[in-house]
Each structure stands twice: as structure tokens, then as C-alpha cells.
Amino acid sequence: xxxxxxxxxxxxxxxxxxxxxQALDRVDFTVSAxxxxxxxxxxxxxxxxxxxxxxxxxxxxxxxxxxxxxEVRIHKPQDATELGIATVYQDLALCDNxxxxxxxxxxxxxxxxxAGQVTRQLDEVKMEHETADLLSxxxxxxxxxxxxxxxxxxxxxxxxxxxRSLLGDPKVVMLDEPTAALGVPQTKQVxxxxxxxxxxxxxxxxxxxxxxxxxxxxxxxxxxxxxxAAGEFKAEDTTEEHVIGAITGLAENRENNEADREKNxxxxxxxxxxx
Amino acid sequence: xSAAESTVDGAQDGQGSTRGQAIRRLxxxxxSSVRVVLGLVVIAIIFQVQEDRFLSAENLTNLMLQITTxxxxxxxxxxxxxxxxxxxxxxxxxxxxxxxxxxxxxxHGWNAYLxxxxxxxxxxxIGFLQGSLFSRFVVPSFVVTLAGLxxxxxxxxxxxxxxxxxxxxxxxxxxxxxxxxxxxxxxxFAVVIIAAYGAVLAMGYxxxxxxxxxxxxPLPLIIRFVFLSALVIAAVAILNSDRGVPLAVMILLGFVVxxxxxxxxxxxxxxxxxxxxxxxxxxxxxxxxxxVRVAVFTISGSMAAIGGxxxxxxxFAVNQxxxxxELLLLAIAGPxxxxxxxxxxxxxxxxxxxxxxxxxxxxxxxxxxSLSSAVKLMVTGGVLLLAVLVDAVARQQRxxxxxx
Numbered sequence: 001x002x003x004x005x006x007x008x009x010x011x012x013x014x015x016x017x018x019x020x021x022q023a024l025d026r027v028d029f030t031v032s033a034x035x036x037x038x039x040x041x042x043x044x045x046x047x048x049x050x051x052x053x054x055x056x057x058x059x060x061x062x063x064x065x066x067x068x069x070x071e072v073r074i075h076k077p078q079d080a081t082e083l084g085i086a087t088v089y090q091d092l093a094l095c096d097n098x099x100x101x102x103x104x105x106x107x108x109x110x111x112x113x114x115a116g117q118v119t120r121q122l123d124e125v126k127m128e129h130e131t132a133d134l135l136s137x138x139x140x141x142x143x144x145x146x147x148x149x150x151x152x153x154x155x156x157x158x159x160x161x162x163x164r165s166l167l168g169d170p171k172v173v174m175l176d177e178p179t180a181a182l183g184v185p186q187t188k189q190v191x192x193x194x195x196x197x198x199x200x201x202x203x204x205x206x207x208x209x210x211x212x213x214x215x216x217x218x219x220x221x222x223x224x225x226x227x228x229a230a231g232e233f234k235a236e237d238t239t240e241e242h243v244i245g246a247i248t249g250l251a252e253n254r255e256n257n258e259a260d261r262e263k264n265x266x267x268x269x270x271x272x273x274x275x
Numbered sequence: 276x277s278a279a280e281s282t283v284d285g286a287q288d289g290q291g292s293t294r295g296q297a298i299r300r301l302x303x304x305x306x307s308s309v310r311v312v313l314g315l316v317v318i319a320i321i322f323q324v325q326e327d328r329f330l331s332a333e334n335l336t337n338l339m340l341q342i343t344t345x346x347x348x349x350x351x352x353x354x355x356x357x358x359x360x361x362x363x364x365x366x367x368x369x370x371x372x373x374x375x376x377x378x379x380x381x382x383h384g385w386n387a388y389l390x391x392x393x394x395x396x397x398x399x400x401i402g403f404l405q406g407s408l409f410s411r412f413v414v415p416s417f418v419v420t421l422a423g424l425x426x427x428x429x430x431x432x433x434x435x436x437x438x439x440x441x442x443x444x445x446x447x448x449x450x451x452x453x454x455x456x457x458x459x460x461x462x463x464f465a466v467v468i469i470a471a472y473g474a475v476l477a478m479g480y481x482x483x484x485x486x487x488x489x490x491x492x493p494l495p496l497i498i499r500f501v502f503l504s505a506l507v508i509a510a511v512a513i514l515n516s517d518r519g520v521p522l523a524v525m526i527l528l529g530f531v532v533x534x535x536x537x538x539x540x541x542x543x544x545x546x547x548x549x550x551x552x553x554x555x556x557x558x559x560x561x562x563x564x565x566x567v568r569v570a571v572f573t574i575s576g577s578m579a580a581i582g583g584x585x586x587x588x589x590x591f592a593v594n595q596x597x598x599x600x601e602l603l604l605l606a607i608a609g610p611x612x613x614x615x616x617x618x619x620x621x622x623x624x625x626x627x628x629x630x631x632x633x634x635x636x637x638x639x640x641x642x643x644x645s646l647s648s649a650v651k652l653m654v655t656g657g658v659l660l661l662a663v664l665v666d667a668v669a670r671q672q673r674x675x676x677x678x679x
Contacts, residue, residue, distance in 0.1 A: 077559075091555075092556075093553070093555065093556035093559045093560070094553065094556055095548070095549050095552035095553045095556050095557065095620070096552055096553065096620075097548060097551070097552035097553075097619075097620030097621055098545075098548060098549060098552055098620075102545060102548075102549075106545075106549055106556070106557070106560040106562070107549075107557070107560030107561040107562050108560075108561070109542050109545060111542065119536075119537065119540075119541045120541050120542040120543060121540050121541050121542075122540055122541060122542060122545060124540075125482050125483055125486045125488060126486070128486075128488055129486045129487070129488060132488070
């Protein structure tokens, strides 16, 4: 179950700035094959920015990225896809009016052979067959592959989105808040699915606010705070309290707080002078 | 562990109930068209009771000829509606294209087919232009095509010049809407259509069974086959007992079937549905969203031109009123009445034909009863409103029952 061998994806000294905001500050991050890494942190800690940097949506300003030991540049989403990095965003990007099969193959439809090539006819049977295979491999339960995705439950939609990301045969899958807004049984289904991704020897990155979920599935927990790495824990060696401490910054020594307080005490005087 | 087991069980349950799913899908998927067919039956009964010429072979043939133009324009409108957009210029484009054809044929002596091709090219070019403006500059399609409506109507007046009207005398053009096939040819059409439909159904079913997806058995397909065969035989019998199967009907049917195939069976059609359902998702899936949009508006312009050509052929003339009046609104109302969503991503090209039939029957029946156009417009408006309301209620129910 645990991570093995050299990391699949290695980030070193990644920084990203949006105007005056330092969204990421020299972050090092790794994912190995067959490992689930939880990426946690408060709002604005830089979780999404880090994922977007890896996915090629917001390329980092500084830092190096290595994939399977080789240094790579990810400037646009296609670069990430070609390397084998798939991302499932929180909004899932599904077409509610299309059925499960059509959503899975959206943008990479199987085409019919023979005369149908002229009109770029779809090979529905092949797509449905492959969908059935993939979903049963993942033990995903959908009432009918031909039901519109809009009629599915939140958990089923999430599973469809994850299954879709696997069609390109990726090596790393990043999931943004996969269990947000899901009920308990649905969350369970999605966590099961994530475990099966690990069994397939994929590297999995999970952004989550829900520490219970993180501890349920992750091998390693990576904490970001104000754009900086604020701690890295093996899930089995740590407790939620430790992680929460890192997220909120309470674990950092209290000197910082003291310094802050001194600053705050001095500030009003300066402001008065300014006025 | 127990969770894993229960999901595996769930998977088996899911496969076991696919038969029930198939039946439910059949009912739900065809619900809106079944509703429209029922509506047509009600309309037919109402008019037949008041005026027994309504269901006569002669009047039904006339009805089919009357709906050709609206039906053809609606085919393009369906594509635009699938995107969740609107094209208000189709009426004006149909008039302008027909005028271009008439001027080239009558004043410049062009070959009929070249003149028709030029008309379709004009429609396609206009659609391409409007689609490009809409997608490139992210202007609402409503506004772009509203501007088009005004501009192309002006262009129509310009092209027609001082006389304001041109009579078409080339038999190749007027023949489009005024040719009737002999009884024998009509029956040959019937046999070919039924055989082709049967072959498509059988091949599709065999392929599904071969791939291990043969759910629900062949019964629904057999029912559909028998239903369509009966319909085709009845239609040909009726048309033959009057003047015969009109070429115009075959043209309309050809476009409906062809464009339905493109919408439902090809990669392009799938992308149209995807863009209409969730443009951002389509973009992220690597679909060239703007190319799809431009193509759809080009289709809409082309179909408007083809509809305009048929209208000119039927009237033997193009005048300043061509493509005007309520043609545009009826061409949009038709597919919506028959169940194509105004909000994109849901519908079929068949609704172009069904909607045109509904609107055409109402208009034709009220003509037979010599009702004023005031009444006609109000009734048509009422039917459109009713259809949209029924559809909205049905959709709400389907959504609440669909969510498990």
C-alpha cells in the first residue's frame, strides 16, 4: 500500500505570485506511484494554486518540476495531459444533458470504421463496452450507462468524473475537493474509488477540507499555510490535532505570535502619527 | 470491506435492472414526441369534426406542401437551439437567398442548379459570418442575428430592385415544389424506406448483442419498426390517392433524416450537444467550441436558404415579402412545440418536422374554416405557450423522479 521507489512527480522550490500576493513560496512536493497524498490547508493557503501549477493552468514563476525523474516544463494543460497528469476539478466539468458513456468519451470519441469514417460516425457500441469495462473494474455503480449525468447523485457524478480522468491512462490523478457536498454513503463510495486508484498504482493527490476523509484514505498529508509548506505527516504516525495545528499555524512557535502582538501594539501609534 | 462488497453487489443489481431501465428510457426519451403526436391527433379530430375536408387526401397533400419551407428552416433552427442560442435572421436569409436565386436565374439566365447552389452559398456565407461574429466577439447571438434580420431584409429589397418581385419560370426550380411521383414510384419509396430502416435497426441490434450489450431484447425495436412501417404505408397510400408523393416531401424528409443522423450519430453532432449542455466542460474536453458554433450557424443559414428556395419554387415567384411575416417565428416555435429545449443540449431534428406539422395543421385547418389571421395568430401563440408549459412541467417531474 505504501509509497514505493522514486517519486513519480517531484516539485522543487515552486513559487507563484499574483500581483502583490505570494500564493506559493518555494514549495517542495512529491507524489509516488501507488500513494495517496492529502493536500490540506486553510482557504487561500495555496492548495488550488499548487494543483493548477501542476496541471498547467497557472504555470509557476519559479521552481523545477520533475516527472519520472526527468525535468519537465508544464506550460499549458495539454503538457500535463501528455505527461500523464489528470485533474478532476471541483465543478467536475460534466455535460448534464449527455449520458455517462458520452461524458466519459467527451472530446475523444471512438469513431466507427468503414463507411462511417466519412461522416466521423461514432462507435457507440465500442464506447459503451469500454465504459462498462472501466466502471466495473473500478466497481463504480451507475444505474444505467445511458442515463443522463444530470439525473445522477453527487457521488455518482464524482465517480464518473474520476473514471473519465482515467481514460487517458494517466500516472498521476489530482482530485479537487472530491467529497465536498456529498452525503455519508456517497463520500464512502468516492473514497473507495480513490483506494482503487491507489491499487492501480497511480499517484493520487487529494485536496480536501475534510480531515476525516483525508485520514481515511491518505498515506501522507501535506499541509500548506499562507503559500508555504507547513508540515508533512505520515497519516499513520500523526493525529488530526497535529495536522490542524499545522493548518492554523498554532504549531509554529509562539514567538511569531509574540512578535505579531508587539507589531500590533506599535501600529496604532504609527497610525496616529500618520493622521 | 463491507462497503466494497456492497458496491460490487450494487454493480450486479445495476446490470440486472437494465431491462427495466431500457423500457423506462424508451418511455421517457420518446415522451415528448408521443405527446406531440397525441396533440396532432387532437388537432386533427377538432378540425375534422368541423370541416370534413381536413383529413381528405387532397388537403393532407396540401398540408405537406405547406410545411416544407418551415420544416426545412426549422431543421437549421434545431441545431441553433441545441447550442442554446437563437437565430433570428433565418426568415430574412431565406428571402434574400431565394431572391439571389431568382435574379441569377431570371435576369442573368443562369442554370437552375447553379442558381440554387448560389442561393445556398449565400445562406451558408451569412450563417458563417454571423456565427463568427457571435463566437469571436462574444456578442449574444440574439443581437447579431437581430442585426442580420434587418440587414438581410434590406439586402432582399436591394437585390429585387425596383420591380420588387420576380416571377420564376425555370421548370427545374418550380419543379422542386410542384413535382409529384407516380403511384409506383411512391410505393418504391415506401419499400426502400422501410427496408433501410429495418436494416439499420437489425444491424445496430446485432452489433450490440455481439458486444454483449443486448439489453431489453429486440421487442422495442420490433415495435418501432412496425409503427414506422405502418406510418410510411399509410402516408404513401394517402398521397397516392391524390396527386402522388411530392418531391418536396422527399426533400424535407431527406434533410430531416440526414441532419438527425449528423446530430445523433456523428462526432460533430455529439460536440453540438456537448457545447449546448456545458460549453466550459466541452472546451476543457478539447472540443473546439467556437468552430462548432460557427458550423452550426452556417448550417442554420444554409437550411434557411434551402427553405427559401422551396418557398420560391412553390409560389413561382420571389417578392419583397419573401421570408417575411411570421415565417421566422413559426420556424422557431415549431421545434420548441415538439420538444426541443430553448436552453440548449436537448432535442432532435425530428422536432422540426413534428413542429411544422403541428403549426401547419392548425394554420391549414383554420384556413379551411375561413378564420381570420387574427384568430390564427392568437391560437398559434396559445399552442406554443401550452407546449412550452407542458414541456417544462414534464421536465421538472422527470428531474425530481430521476434523482435517486
